[in-house]
Amino acid sequence: MNRPRSTCLAVALVATILFQPGARAQVTGAQVRDAIADAVRHLKARQQPDGSWRSRDRYEHGYTCLATLALLLAGEAPTSPPMARALNVIAHAPDEYTYVVSLKIMALAQADPEKYKEDIERSARWLMRAQDESGLWSYQLNPVNYDHSNSQFALLGLNAAAQAGVKVPAGVWQAARRRVLTTQNSDGGWSYTFRGSSYGSMTAAGVSDLLILGGAVVSPVERGVRNGVAPGCGRYREDKPLLNGLRWLGREFSAIQNPGHGRSNLHYWLYAVERCGILSGLQMLGRHDWYREGAAKLVSDQRADGGWGTIENTCFSIMFLAKGRKPLLVQKLQWSADDDWNPDRNDLEHLLDRIGDKLGEPMSWQSVPFDAPLERWLAAPLLYMQGHKFPEWTPNQREKVRQYVEQGGTLFLEACCGREDFRNGAEAFLAETFPLTPLHELDSGHPVYHAYQDVAPAGLMGVDVGCRTSIIYSPFDLSCHWEQANIPLLGERAFDLGLNIAAFATGRRPLRDRLDLVKVAEREDINEPPPPGDPLVLAQVEYHGDWQPDPHALAHFAEYLNEQAGLRVAASARATRLTPEELPRAPFLYMTGHYAFELSGKERAALAAHLRRGGFLFADACCGRREFDASFRAMLRQVAPQGELRRLEPTHPIFSGSPGFRIESVGYRAAALAENPNLSRPELWGLETDGRLAVVYSPYGLGCGLDGHACYNCRGILEADARRMATNVVLYALTR
Structure with a gap:
């Protein structure tokens, strides 16, 4: 691609200056x-039979190009x-x-850059000829004056052409940049033409x-990598005009x-802001x-016919909504106030x-400040931290990372x-924050080396939190x-x-819509009183061992x-110890874990x-x-020696949905199917006490599904079916 490399320098320059938490507009994905x-x-x-949209004024094919681009982006x-x-018309x-x-x-490149490469190149050459001596553009060839609106579209078009493989001479980019810089106002903004007052769309x-x-x-100083080190890493030339423009916005x-x-x-x-x-x-x-x-405003203003008045307003609205919502x-x-958090921008x-x-x-x-709410951290499944040195975090900051x-x-x-x-600081932080789950090297069989493609082991290390490697x-x-x-090669x-x-990190599952607010699960508190009205309180058995591998599954x-x-x-669930004092408050018990355990005689x-x-145990x-x-099976033989743990029949009310969901088959996770590709029937086991079903047990994991996280090594049930099965168990326990 023959154009200046687009840079995210803006993030490094302005993330500290621009971020201030404000009230969120209410709109959903x-x-x-x-x-x-x-x-x-x-x-x-509104499309005509020949494929076009009727344009106003002199722009005969303007609406057709704009509408086609909007629809493709949608x-x-x-x-x-x-x-x-x-596309044929265009x-x-x-x-x-x-x-x-x-x-x-832009429309042809969005549709098929290879198929339309000749058309794209021909039109790009026209744009290059239309650039005036100042470096900017006006409406047509041989302009008398330039303006920033036409110039913005010309640069977007040339950018799309360059990405499609068209060679754009460096002089075109350099001349445009010089003129954009010289026309910036002292307040950091731009106007339609030189010397006008700054306003939003032109800025x-x-x-x-x-x-x-x-x-x-504005390019990084670093070049190459020698013995694992990039000379000049973290050094950039500051782009003050860009910083000032972003400050204005x-x-x-x-x-x-x-x-x-x-x-x-x-x-x-709004379309310009989206760019x-x-x-x-x-x-x-x-x-x-x-x-x-912007999305909240557009959703509230949309008319009953689906548009926003004119065709161009509708197209700009679609492009804003469609392009801005990538998950x-x-x-x-952003863990520091200076640029230490971002040596590679x-x-x-x-x-x-x-x-x-x-x-x-x-x-x-995107970048996220350290002091942003935890909900904002959780907006993405992966949080990335890099640096040349590691910060000295307070206990509260370490706790936030743990959460x-x-x-x-x-x-x-x-x-x-x-x-x-950085290595020494990171390893000390992990040892202090996760003392029970030590940092370890990920072996060749770890899913991180096979999640998308097979990659040779590369010395990655990890910390397991609950069911999964949560820190790489x-x-x-x-x-x-x-x-x-x-x-080459190493790159x-x-x-x-x-x-x-x-x-x-994603489990190769669809990501949440970026507009959907993340709800932080409440932490379990053994002393927290239930809300009024006697709702059901889910109680989790606390025993000596990893009794809570998924801390928020029950929430x-x-x-x-x-x-x-x-x-x-x-x-909130209630952590419950197996004592005569605590068990009467827990008619419905849940028990889980990864490893071998042994309960005391008491x-x-x-x-x-x-x-x-009359208590009920679900495990x-x-x-x-x-x-x-x-x-678990050995424990039940000691707790109920007269009983026997037996597999529930397919006709059992828990499966027939009396009450609840009818469950004839369930989806198993990949690790379970790798052992038995034919798995599809639900499997639960039960133990009766005095003719009453008192224990229901699943040898396949349900907790990861209840929690809703990806888990590669889980021999368990997929999320939707895990929740349906567990719901039926709860309903059965409450109605019998």
């Missing part, structure tokens, strides 16, 4: 999906009949106006231009008007979550370029350039290879490892029971008495671990 679907129907209904297949007709459209030619290139255009052009002047942002321009061109302004947000990797502009606030794969932890941009849609769909990244992984997040730590200061640690450098993106291996780490299950089963269940006696009095072998299975 489902509302946005519905809005896009309605708008797509609206646009399709997910319409380029081979569908409406899109095929539209491919034959003459190159006459900057707006139209730029949109033509966003200027920032977008600099982000596209940034690599021509953070200071003036509004989702209800085009700042400095009233309500004029509101939808165009800045995507190119920079910034979620926040000042106090504002630009996508959430978050990874967030980079383009590493994630380049890694996600390589990942593309290999994990099911294109994904995005992140306990809540299901995966932390990836990387010693940039293999720096000893690389004591050697990967990020400099991602940053430079052009180092390719680094990208392969990055893809596998991402696949491992997530309680939420499911409240929302899906219509039960009133306390949000604990066995208390449990036996509890079951005889599973977490991850289907055979060590727990053997210990």
